[in-house]
Amino acid sequence: MNIRRFPLTREISLFVLAYLYLPVFVLIAYSFNANRTATVWTHASLDWYVRILNNPSIRAATWNSLVLAISAATAATVIALLAALATRRAFPGRNASETILRLPLILPEIVVAVATLILFVAVGIELGLGAMILAHTVFCIPFAYLPIRARLDGMSGTYEEAAQDLYANRFRTFRRVTMPLLWPGVLAGFTLAFVTSLDDFLTSFFLSGPGTTTLPVYIFSAIRAGITPEINAISTVMLVISILLVSLSFALTRLRR
Amino acid sequence: MTQSDTLRRIVLMLPALVAILLLVGAPLGLMGWVSLLEKGTTAGVDWGSAPSIGNYQRLVWEEDFDGTLILNTNYLVIFLRSVLQAAVTTLLCLMLGLPVALWMASLSPTGRAVMLLLVTIPFWTNLLVRNYAWLIILREGGWLGMAVDALWPFGPVQLLYNDVAVAIGLTYSFLPFMVLPVYSVFEKFDWRLVEAAHDLGATRARALRRVILPVAMPGILAGSLLVFIPCLGAFVTPALLGGGKTLMLGNVIQMQFGPSRNWPFGAAISVVLLAVMLLAMTALALWRNRRSA
Numbered sequence: 001m002n003i004r005r006f007p008l009t010r011e012i013s014l015f016v017l018a019y020l021y022l023p024v025f026v027l028i029a030y031s032f033n034a035n036r037t038a039t040v041w042t043h044a045s046l047d048w049y050v051r052i053l054n055n056p057s058i059r060a061a062t063w064n065s066l067v068l069a070i071s072a073a074t075a076a077t078v079i080a081l082l083a084a085l086a087t088r089r090a091f092p093g094r095n096a097s098e099t100i101l102r103l104p105l106i107l108p109e110i111v112v113a114v115a116t117l118i119l120f121v122a123v124g125i126e127l128g129l130g131a132m133i134l135a136h137t138v139f140c141i142p143f144a145y146l147p148i149r150a151r152l153d154g155m156s157g158t159y160e161e162a163a164q165d166l167y168a169n170r171f172r173t174f175r176r177v178t179m180p181l182l183w184p185g186v187l188a189g190f191t192l193a194f195v196t197s198l199d200d201f202l203t204s205f206f207l208s209g210p211g212t213t214t215l216p217v218y219i220f221s222a223i224r225a226g227i228t229p230e231i232n233a234i235s236t237v238m239l240v241i242s243i244l245l246v247s248l249s250f251a252l253t254r255l256r257r
Numbered sequence: 258m259t260q261s262d263t264l265r266r267i268v269l270m271l272p273a274l275v276a277i278l279l280l281v282g283a284p285l286g287l288m289g290w291v292s293l294l295e296k297g298t299t300a301g302v303d304w305g306s307a308p309s310i311g312n313y314q315r316l317v318w319e320e321d322f323d324g325t326l327i328l329n330t331n332y333l334v335i336f337l338r339s340v341l342q343a344a345v346t347t348l349l350c351l352m353l354g355l356p357v358a359l360w361m362a363s364l365s366p367t368g369r370a371v372m373l374l375l376v377t378i379p380f381w382t383n384l385l386v387r388n389y390a391w392l393i394i395l396r397e398g399g400w401l402g403m404a405v406d407a408l409w410p411f412g413p414v415q416l417l418y419n420d421v422a423v424a425i426g427l428t429y430s431f432l433p434f435m436v437l438p439v440y441s442v443f444e445k446f447d448w449r450l451v452e453a454a455h456d457l458g459a460t461r462a463r464a465l466r467r468v469i470l471p472v473a474m475p476g477i478l479a480g481s482l483l484v485f486i487p488c489l490g491a492f493v494t495p496a497l498l499g500g501g502k503t504l505m506l507g508n509v510i511q512m513q514f515g516p517s518r519n520w521p522f523g524a525a526i527s528v529v530l531l532a533v534m535l536l537a538m539t540a541l542a543l544w545r546n547r548r549s550a
Binding site: 002003004005006007008009010012013015016017019020021022023024026027030078079080082083085086087089091092093094097100101103104106107108109110111112114115116117118119121122134135137138141145192195196199201202206216219220223227231232235238239242243245246247250 | 262263265266267269270272273274276277278280281282283284285287288291300301302304353354356357359360361362363372374375376377378379381382383384385386387389390391392393394396400429432436448451452455461464465486487489490492493497507510511514520523524527530531534
């Protein structure tokens with residue numbers, strides 16, 4: 001008897017996998033359906049993908065989403081890298097710092113989003129891309145921080161000690177020894193921050209202001225207006241991008257140290 | 258460790274701390290203040306109004322024409338529904354997530370890695386898109402609807418826009434938050450303890466109840482919190498799958514900042530949401546301390 005096997009756990013797990021992935025497959029299948037009503041299957045077609053490529057609002061929203069995700073993920077990764085280097089070893093205030101770093105993960109997003117809206121309006125920060133970049137940077141910090149910290153924790157300090165023994169100064173040690181060992185973690189962190197920002201709906205919804213929609217905000221208002229096969233196609237594109245990027249980040253964190 | 262090393266680490270920490278305190282801490286503080294003000298005539302907030310607890314009163318009472326306060330259960334119902342919905346979702350996630358975590362622990366290292374990736378991917382994919390997928394499945398004329406109609410003899414069934422649809426969507430959205438922390442406990446678990454229990458004559462069920470579950474408790478509690486808190490503030494799922502009929506706190510907050518333009522009232526509801534969240538976290542911490550004491 002295998003003491004780790006419990007009856008029904010396998011069946012429940014398979015059910016859960018179906019529960020998690022079936023809706024996604026249904027969505028993807030419908031996005032290739034030629035029929036306008038999206039319920040009756042006629043034949044496979046790429047019509048809806050061609051249509052979203054030629055839709056100017058979707059193009060503009062895609063552009064905004066990309067600029068937003070790249071800016072926020074870059075800023076968050078730099079900030080998170082510095083923080084991870086700081087918390088690598090103990091110092092007074094390390095525990096408090098790590099709690100504060102985790103705050104954006106714990107707090108309900110809608111509360112932080114509306115609070116940020118109030119602050120921006122109160123101090124006169126114009127809503128739009130700039131406001132979204134500021135807010136996204138903050139909630140991306142913990143997502144960028146975790147893989148970088150994990151990579152640092154797995155690195156032994158011996159190489160850095162050797163470099164210092166050979167008279168490399170602190171900066172040179174960081175540039176020539178720490179960074180080359182650390183970069184898979186940094187890249188994984190950037191990727192996760194990028195995906196988090198790209199997929200965000202709530203914060204952008206409140207801070208986008210008139211005229212600067214992101215893709216998720218566009219999708220939400222499109223769903224509100226009525227289900228169309230175009231939404232299936234653009235949603236599928238977003239799903240595939242996220243899945244590819246997360247798998248990339250997974251592969252990066254598993255790179256040989 | 259030298260003093261200059263401490264200083265260097267604090268300087269490295271500074272950008273992160275300043276960013277989070279300025280863009281999370283300060284907004285929350287300001288929101289607490291705004292929740293005491295009145296709504297403006299043109300803008301969302303009348304910054305000059307005298308602070309009062311009127312917005313919190315409005316959650317429970319409303320003023321009659323002659324100024325007497327009468328009970329208004331509208332918001333109480335939404336509040337209770339949100340708490341109940343979050344509790345039910347947490348329970349469902351636990352009932353599904355615990356067996357999954359247990360099964361994952363019984364797999365080979367490769368099997369575990371694959372399952373870990375499969376459970377993690379939904380966590381990173383777009384919440385809005387995943388809920389939209391359920392909208393397609395559950396809506397009238399969708400394939401699930403047709404299948405249910407074919408089996409159910411008492412006329413057409415409305416699958417969408419009710420509490421069940423919201424519960425399905427919320428469980429779907431937050432299930433990975435339960436599986437991952439519980440699994441991380443099992444990953445480090447010393448299975449010889451279970452072996453010992455069996456040697457001492459425990460049945461499988463008894464070993465599960467007396468050995469495995471107590472060890473998994475920290476993961477279960479962490480997972481419950483990770484599911485409960487975002488459920489309480491959920492907006493997308495009730496907006497898409499609940500329609501206009503089954504509102505939750507998140508929808509009411511959005512309405513105050515959107516069409517109703519009553520920011521102080523929205524701020525007050527947000528403060529209540531934060532308070533419930535803090536209450537849940539404190540209760541959990543206390544319970545954990547009592548157990549470890």
